[in-house]
Amino acid sequence: MSTRTKPKLAVWKFASCDGCQLSLLDCEDELLAVAGAVEIANFQEATRALAKGPYDLSLVEGSITTSHDAERIQKVRKMSKYLITIGACATAGGIQALRNFADVTDFTNYVYASPQYIETLHKSTPISYHVSVDFELRGCPINKMQLVEVLSAFLNGRKPNTPAYGVCVECKLKGTPCVMVAQGTPCMGPVTHAGCGAICPAFDRGCYGCFGPKETANTISLSEQFHKSGVTDEQLVRAYRTYNACSDTFRKEGDAHERK
Amino acid sequence: MKENRTIKVDYLARVEGEGSLYVKIKDDKVEDVKFKIFEPPRFFEAFLRGREYKEAPDITARICGICPIAYQMGAVTAMENALDMRVNGQLRALRRLIYCGEWIESHVLHVYMLHAPDFLGYEDAIQMAKDYPDAVQRGLRLKKVGNDLMTIVGGREIHPINVRVGGFYKAPDKAKFKALTEELKWAREAAVETVKFVSTLNFPDFERDYEFVALRHPNEYPLFEGRLVSNKGLDIEIKDYEQHFAEEHAKYTNALHSVLKDRGAYFVGPLARYSLNYDRLTPLAQQAAKEAGLGKTCNNPFKSIIVRSVEVVWACEEALRIINEYEKPDKPYVEANPRAAVGCGCSEAPRGICYHRYRLDDNGIILDAKIVPPTSQNQKTIEGDLAEFVPKHLELSDEKLTWQCEQAVRNYDPCISCATHFLKLEIKRE
Numbered sequence: 001m002s003t004r005t006k007p008k009l010a011v012w013k014f015a016s017c018d019g020c021q022l023s024l025l026d027c028e029d030e031l032l033a034v035a036g037a038v039e040i041a042n043f044q045e046a047t048r049a050l051a052k053g054p055y056d057l058s059l060v061e062g063s064i065t066t067s068h069d070a071e072r073i074q075k076v077r078k079m080s081k082y083l084i085t086i087g088a089c090a091t092a093g094g095i096q097a098l099r100n101f102a103d104v105t106d107f108t109n110y111v112y113a114s115p116q117y118i119e120t121l122h123k124s125t126p127i128s129y130h131v132s133v134d135f136e137l138r139g140c141p142i143n144k145m146q147l148v149e150v151l152s153a154f155l156n157g158r159k160p161n162t163p164a165y166g167v168c169v170e171c172k173l174k175g176t177p178c179v180m181v182a183q184g185t186p187c188m189g190p191v192t193h194a195g196c197g198a199i200c201p202a203f204d205r206g207c208y209g210c211f212g213p214k215e216t217a218n219t220i221s222l223s224e225q226f227h228k229s230g231v232t233d234e235q236l237v238r239a240y241r242t243y244n245a246c247s248d249t250f251r252k253e254g255d256a257h258e259r260k
Numbered sequence: 261m262k263e264n265r266t267i268k269v270d271y272l273a274r275v276e277g278e279g280s281l282y283v284k285i286k287d288d289k290v291e292d293v294k295f296k297i298f299e300p301p302r303f304f305e306a307f308l309r310g311r312e313y314k315e316a317p318d319i320t321a322r323i324c325g326i327c328p329i330a331y332q333m334g335a336v337t338a339m340e341n342a343l344d345m346r347v348n349g350q351l352r353a354l355r356r357l358i359y360c361g362e363w364i365e366s367h368v369l370h371v372y373m374l375h376a377p378d379f380l381g382y383e384d385a386i387q388m389a390k391d392y393p394d395a396v397q398r399g400l401r402l403k404k405v406g407n408d409l410m411t412i413v414g415g416r417e418i419h420p421i422n423v424r425v426g427g428f429y430k431a432p433d434k435a436k437f438k439a440l441t442e443e444l445k446w447a448r449e450a451a452v453e454t455v456k457f458v459s460t461l462n463f464p465d466f467e468r469d470y471e472f473v474a475l476r477h478p479n480e481y482p483l484f485e486g487r488l489v490s491n492k493g494l495d496i497e498i499k500d501y502e503q504h505f506a507e508e509h510a511k512y513t514n515a516l517h518s519v520l521k522d523r524g525a526y527f528v529g530p531l532a533r534y535s536l537n538y539d540r541l542t543p544l545a546q547q548a549a550k551e552a553g554l555g556k557t558c559n560n561p562f563k564s565i566i567v568r569s570v571e572v573v574w575a576c577e578e579a580l581r582i583i584n585e586y587e588k589p590d591k592p593y594v595e596a597n598p599r600a601a602v603g604c605g606c607s608e609a610p611r612g613i614c615y616h617r618y619r620l621d622d623n624g625i626i627l628d629a630k631i632v633p634p635t636s637q638n639q640k641t642i643e644g645d646l647a648e649f650v651p652k653h654l655e656l657s658d659e660k661l662t663w664q665c666e667q668a669v670r671n672y673d674p675c676i677s678c679a680t681h682f683l684k685l686e687i688k689r690e
Binding site: 013014015016023025035065120235 | 306318319384415429
């Protein structure tokens with residue numbers, strides 16, 4: 001038996017839907033192998049058992065939306081050798097960042113009958129806004145096979161293989177005909193980060209950008225193409241403001257069409 | 261000797277989301293019980309305003325990664341109600357099929373990974389797997405069948421992409437189900453095994469006279485249609501939900517408590533569905549329940565683990581039936597014609613009824629949204645259980661009593677992430 005101690009894995013949740021950490025439990029074929037390779041030291045959704053830090057690897061789900069959480073993420077960073085964000089909320093502020101486009105004071109008073117009971121920040125921010133992050137895994141939700149790849153890469157001291165090219169490349173690799181060319185369906189695939197396996201076009205639907213922007217995304221050109229197929233500026237604003245609304249590229253393009 | 265004790269669990273494990281527990285005992289009496297939800301508030305109804313009706317299924321899915329289909333079904337049925345659309349035949353069957361997938365995935369996750377370890381004295385399923393390798397392996401494989409169903413019909417298991425108002429973006433080819441059929445037959449047997457396995461656990465002797473609320477359909481076990489009924493005389497149409505149910509905002513929690521206006525706390529979820537719809541289960545599911553010692557109703561919330569397992573038997577059978585009768589429809593969806601209207605929908609999420617209401621303008625833009633998830637409806641009942649359970653078990657050590665209180669909360673498979681998205685009381689508009 002090896003005397004080497006197993007690396008300690010921790011999973012942390014901030015404002016989120018739990019879907020990305022569920023991806024770990026959804027690795028039905030790999031879960032017991034993962035549990036054999038690491039010590040699951042902190043994973044509240046799965047276990048009562050808690051081991052104290054420091055941790056070798058922390059997976060962080062969710063965005064920062066309360067002052068308590070803004071403090072908590074600092075502690076998580078201090079306890080973690082590597083910190084990896086999982087999913088659009090942790091990486092880009094997620095759907096919670098839709099609040100960032102509202103007039104904050106009005107928004108709170110407008111929505112809450114008893115705002116004094118509620119403690120929340122005016123903006124939803126990604127983890128990297130608060131602490132340094134070692135790797136960001138994209139997606140709303142993340143792809144579980146990419147999660148296994150990232151875990152395996154960090155445990156073996158190599159770089160994860162998660163290409164930053166667009167969804168278009170995945171469609172070509174899959175042999176899915178282009179829905180924009182063949183059916184005239186607006187598709188955000190040309191500007192969206194790969195990783196899902198180009199699911200939407202395979203289901204006769206345009207990509208809706210849940211993995212956020214790819215490297216060097218040409219959103220201006222895509223918006224022109226959307227206009228040509230009858231998409232209005234209002235619809236364009238909505239298309240860029242979904243689950244990665246505060247990623248730099250999508251935010252700028254959405255704002256540009258709102259001004260029109 | 262009379263006791264003064266305080267039980268506190270700052271961070272409940274093996275539930276979805278962030279919650280805590282506080283029980284204060286004075287002179288052998290429970291003075292205060294709080295099931296607190298401190299998950300950060302999430303503003304889904306606010307985000308929905310100004311979006312198109314067709315965006316609602318994708319946006320509401322993000323309320324919960326564990327039961328996205330429940331939200332998608334609530335959203336699409338409410339929109340179809342508003343736009344006067346009928347979705348029948350194979351499209352309706354496909355919806356039931358993907359929902360069966362979610363029930364299997366969500367229930368099995370809870371039965372094997374979140375709840376069973378409590379009964380057997382393990383902190384989690386991975387520790388349990390060392391002594392019960394076959395059971396945990398069976399659970400993982402069974403859960404995977406549910407996820408595979410969701411992936412074939414929905415594109416992926418978490419936040420599926422194929423559900424739309426009117427039906428689906430693409431109807432799957434019949435051939436896609438071929439390999440899965442064999443696995444589902446295995447799953448049906450495994451589900452029966454699961455019922456047997458959980459029926460041998462030790463259950464605290466604990467029953468309460470609940471008001472169960474669930475959907476009831478004329479001839480099916482309910483998923484997203486029917487009347488809202490209870491064992492205490494409620495029998496209403498979905499559209500009348502808000503006339504009978506109200507929400508209260510307690511200071512200590514980031515979620516509203518739902519109550520029946522006339523009678524207070526009520527109970528939603530597997531126990532309620534089962535007790536109100538036993539006669540709609542398949543013979544095999546009924547048989548499994550009987551062999552596990554269940555009657556036609558069940559008032560012991562600790563036994564919800566058996567009822568969930570019985571529902572997995574039913575879901576596997578229903579999925580097999582649908583796949584067997586499936587023919588790919590000519591068109592994957594019914595066309596929608598936006599108009600100014602209000603529509604509501606209700607579906608049986610794995611954890612209980614989930615109500616949606618939307619108001620649309622002429623162009624199908626959402627003006628108002630209201631969503632009531634199951635966990636907020638059970639919150640008051642959970643606190644009631646604790647208030648009754650604790651005084652009967654004061655002989656237990658703090659550690660044991662705390663664990664049993666946690667277990668009593670986990671009876672409900674509470675999804676706290678869901679419960680926090682509807683913090684607001686009302687949107688006022690001119």
